[in-house]
Amino acid sequence: MSVEALPIPRGELLRSRVVADVAVALEDALDRSLTGYALLAPQEALLLDDGDPLVLTFEAGVPVLAYHVGTDAGGARALADLAPLGPCRLDLFELPPSALAAAHDTPELRVSPGTPAERLGGDPSLAERTRERAPDDATDDGDDLDALTAFLEDEERIDAIREQARTEAERRAAEWGLDDHLGRVDPPGSGR
Numbered sequence: 001m002s003v004e005a006l007p008i009p010r011g012e013l014l015r016s017r018v019v020a021d022v023a024v025a026l027e028d029a030l031d032r033s034l035t036g037y038a039l040l041a042p043q044e045a046l047l048l049d050d051g052d053p054l055v056l057t058f059e060a061g062v063p064v065l066a067y068h069v070g071t072d073a074g075g076a077r078a079l080a081d082l083a084p085l086g087p088c089r090l091d092l093f094e095l096p097p098s099a100l101a102a103a104h105d106t107p108e109l110r111v112s113p114g115t116p117a118e119r120l121g122g123d124p125s126l127a128e129r130t131r132e133r134a135p136d137d138a139t140d141d142g143d144d145l146d147a148l149t150a151f152l153e154d155e156e157r158i159d160a161i162r163e164q165a166r167t168e169a170e171r172r173a174a175e176w177g178l179d180d181h182l183g184r185v186d187p188p189g190s191g192r
Contacts, residue, residue: 008095009099010093013093014092019090024121025090027123036092037055041088052068053069054067054069054079055069057103061130063130068081068082078111082120114131
């Protein structure tokens with residue numbers, strides 16, 4: 001399924017900005033009781049003007065579905081495909097509930113209410129607040145495990161995260177004047 005196939009019309013733009021992390025976007029949607037969607041693009045897309053966004057829809061501030069444009073993945077797997085490690089570009093749109101009805105009737109794209117806050121935002125308290133706000137028929141049905149499994153199966157992605165963390169650690173060590181005092185230590189199994 002491509003993003004063009006998603007039955008979501010363009011909504012009214014409420015906010016377009018860079019946020020420190022995805023939890024900020026999720027909390028904003030929850031606090032607004034947003035019915036609409038967010039487009040989230042990771043830090044790399046900010047620098048390179050490249051990269052495909054994650055589409056995350058909301059009903060009364062509660063996440064309903066996720067779709068990653070670049071990987072054509074939906075649901076929990078789409079969340080695993082974003083996994084930002086820092087700032088994200090956020091475009092937040094409002095729509096009437098009827099405009100999302102067809103999209104929200106796509107089971108393979110649905111996510112459990114608390115999963116985005118836990119997996120993308122790393123914020124268990126926000127996940128709990130979201131679950132409390134969710135309608136009774138929206139349950140956390142195990143897609144957390146699907147997202148984790150999808151993430152762990154993507155060795156290239158894990159290697160990229162390790163390399164990004166290593167680069168950041170080296171930059172900070174140099175900034176603090178520690179690079180001459182510390183030898184490079186590679187994690188076990190890294191192949192270095």
